[in-house]
Amino acid sequence: MDKARASDACKIGDLMSAFVGRLSPASRQYDSVTQAWEGLLPEGLRAHCRIAGVSNGCLKIAADGSSYMFELQLCKVVLLRELQRLCPAARVRRIEVGMAR
Secondary structure, X not given: OOHHHHHHOOOHHHHHHHHHHHHHHHHHHHHHHHHHHHHHXXXXXXXXXXXXXXXXXEEEEEEOOHHHHHHXXXXXXXXXXXXXXXXXXXXXXXXXXXXXX
């Protein structure tokens, strides 16, 4: 290997470290949403509903069945208000409930 190519080489660990460093702020932001969600959700719903994703201010929730979806629809306004209070940096503006696959 010539000297020019050897000096351009870098360790995969350094690349991964830089990549993870760029993701960390967003990851921490959404970790707080996950923790808050689990704390806010009533015990009966917690086992049947999970966070499917967070994007563009929308928290997407997947429910195991239609009865759980209905329960979430009834309380999602209160849940949204509490998430906004507990995790303002996440900027969650709405909650979308769907059926788990």
